[in-house]
Structures are given as C-alpha cells and as structure tokens.
Amino acid sequence: MPSELHPYAVLIRPIITEKSTILAGQDKYVFEVDPRANKAQIKEAVQLAFNVRVADVNTINMKGKPRRFGRRVVHRPNWKKAIVTLVPGDKIELFEGV
Template sequence: MRNPHDIIIKPVISEKTTDLMADSKYTFIVDNKANKVEIANAVEKIFNVTVERVNTLKVKGKNRRMGRFIGKTPTRKKAIVTLKEGDKIEIIEGL
C-alpha cells in the first residue's frame, strides 16, 4: 500500500475552492496514478475525517514559451473531496 502523503500532493487554494469549503468540499492536487479509493483513504488517514465522495479531473498541461524555447507545464490530477457533514479540515480553513 502506498504512503498517503505520496498520494495527496498539496491543497488547491483559490476563490472557487474556498467557496466550496462552505459545503465541506476540499480540493487537492493528487498523484496522476491515484484512483478515487486511494484518494479517499489517504484523506481519511491524514486529516482524520470521513470522506463521502471523491470527484477527480485531469488538468491538461499548457504550452509555455521562454523566449524562443517552447516548453509545457505538467498534466495534473485534481480531486474534489466531499466530507461528511460536520467534518472540517482545520489546516486549510485557517488560510
């Protein structure tokens, strides 16, 4: 079994995600190979909460230029985790 800290990379903090926190929905950047069950188990172990639902989406990388050189940002996977009513993740709430 994989380490939960290898699955959950970092939380996503933006206006949209902070609005979702009012509905007990938290957004994380996760490992590209992680599935919904692994993500739910990792969030439950790291933050000691109960996960009801996990929605995932892939964010395709964009082309970027540095002068005449063309590069690409990496493709990422985001997970929107819905917690049981009443549960909160305190680390993210304080930001």
C-alpha cells in the same frame, strides 16, 4: 492496475484558490494528487491524514499549460486534481482561516 501507493504519497498539496475557498464552505476540499492514484486511494489518504469521513471523491486530469520562452514553447507537466466531499459536520482545519 496502478502500483500500490503509500497513503501519505497520494496527496501532494492542497489547492488554495478563490473557487476552492468557496467550495470549502460546502464541505468540499481540493487537492493536487498523484496522477496514478485512484478514488479509493485518495479517500483513504484524506481520511488517514485529516481524521475525517469522506463522502465522495471527484477527480480531474488537468492538462499542462504551454509556456513560452522567447520562440520556444514548452508545456508544464500534466497533473491530477481531486475534489473531496466530506460528511456533513466534518471539517479540515488546515483550510480554515486561510
């Protein structure tokens, strides 16, 4: 069982890409989250931070990509992505107009 994370420590940063901007039109928002966080903790953190109602949370464990420095190959760290679906009518203003 993962240790109890503070709700503000769960969300690391929003992911702003072309695909995530399209998803925002469907009331879905993408965040990088703490790899130890579960779906219930992510839901609580988004509701607390943005004062919205969360309908669903999907999570993806992203594998770190290899990076080359000359002959040496190192890997970026693995990270976790969460796609949060809001109740229709709710919006996160942070993403609007980006």
